[in-house]
Amino acid sequence: MTPLKVVPGVLRVASVLLAWRLDELVDAAHLYRPLKLLRPLLARSRPGARELPRGARLAMALTELGPIFVKAGQVLSTRRDLIPADIADELAQLQDQVPPFPGSEARVIVENELKARIGRLYAQFDETPLASASIAQVHAATLHDGSAVVVKVLRPGIEQKIARDIALMRSLGELAQRWHPNADKIRPLDVVAEVEKMLENELDLQREGASASLLKRNFESGVDLYVPAVHWDFTSERVLTLERVHGVSADDIAAIDAAGIDRKALAAKGVRVFYEQVFRDNFFHADAHPGNIWVDLERRAEPRFVALDFGIMGSLPEADQYWLAQNFIALFERDYARIAQLHVAAGWMPATVRLDELEAAIRTVCEPYFTRPLSQISLAEVVVKLFQTARRFELTLQPQLILLQKTLLNIEGVGRMLDPDIDIWAVAHPVLKRILRERYSARRTLRAVRQRLPEWLHAAPQLPELVRDALRQTASGEQRQLADPAQLALHAELALRRRRALLGGLFGTALLGCATLLWIAGGPAGSDWVALGCLAVALLAFLTSARR
């Protein structure tokens, strides 16, 4: 957007902020200060603004600015490592407040997208929406085979609206980045990029359908978590047809009690389902507020959750997932030294960080929590504090970790609502240990080795050439860099050791391959012992080369 084009938008935002008495925000960005001169021209402050706390005033201002700003507020509410808790709490309550669009328009969009008349697609299509939000609205329908479904339809013109508001937000972000005294900490442009990414994902309903399908496969039995099926023949980028499910919002305690469901068991199940999504499947629902997590009232004896809205899903890079799980275990065991080591080993912190200082900082954050009864400890709160500490040590938080932190807060919130006495630690610790035991078991590792074996065998004949080329490159690079004879001698010695270490490693790998082959293929009596022998020599070779 050209600078001139954004002026009206910037003025509108500034005047709404001023009307909600958010002068401190306007002050903070020096450039806006002259805009305070506008105050006499503005209508007076919004009624009641003075009495509201600052978080509530900001939430009201964002609501007035429109749904895309509301989304931005929701994203900001998850950055508890950046913004004060009182503001985060208020922003987390933000809800879309947009009127529904006419059902006849929804019908036209469906017909255009699915290239057929509505009557051919559905036996019945209810033009009165079931629910309406800022990006899409949901209509009830019935397929010709009699299945009850819901049809989610994107709002008309939503893409353009989002593009316009995001451009405005980016301009505001650039101003804030330049002028806000805490710009380095808050990194407003990163927040805008995060909002943009989130909206981009929510704009593709085909992607949402694919996420629902994957989650359904991960919880195939549907005993603990039920996920509606996707009707792919009636789905496109702008229309999603899902099996219609029934239940009540997870915070509808009265209805859950009236159905005679054991809330304690349900709460523990919720925590378990969350850990399974994060650490077993590495694919988790990242918008798990009670409105999107329903409880199936039909299942009294074996209560289960029903998931809705798959627009925001999270998954961690595999290595982060492993490190995070280890961090959680260390946290459960109050092993702060290990948490500090894990942060460095995971590459989340520079290796130059002083481990003792990091350990002390982590202890300072966590120890006060352990003076409370276990049932009152919030794991989510501890994680938020840990992230805040980590920022002091220059940890750059990956967006996926932020999603995880948000989900943790949501799940804990739902858990505590269902069972105020829930001891999150007692429930979570054994679940996490079991998942990790299964995930990193010898059998799973062997299965992974077996899967990759053909790939390794295929590459094996090229190995000698690759090693020779690598060694040549290292040697010639070093020779070019060194002129001093003493240094040259030292490097020759180092190169020799490195070469021996590499050869040791190769020898070990070859023996490991033989052992695996013997193990998998089986063979004459005694071949198990030969495999074991190969394994022992391979380990010896690895150890020797590691020492070198």
Ligand SMILES: Nc1ncnc2c1ncn2[C@@H]1O[C@H](COP(=O)(O)OP(=O)(O)OP(=O)(O)O)[C@@H](O)[C@H]1O
């Ligand atoms: N499969 C379904 N079966 C029954 N009702 C559904 C189903 N999917 C969605 N709904 C209804 O539509 C509402 C909105 O759905 P969903 O959350 O997917 O839309 P959304 O546009 O992402 O809304 P929001 O942004 O408010 O979460 C749900 O709260 C629920 O009432």
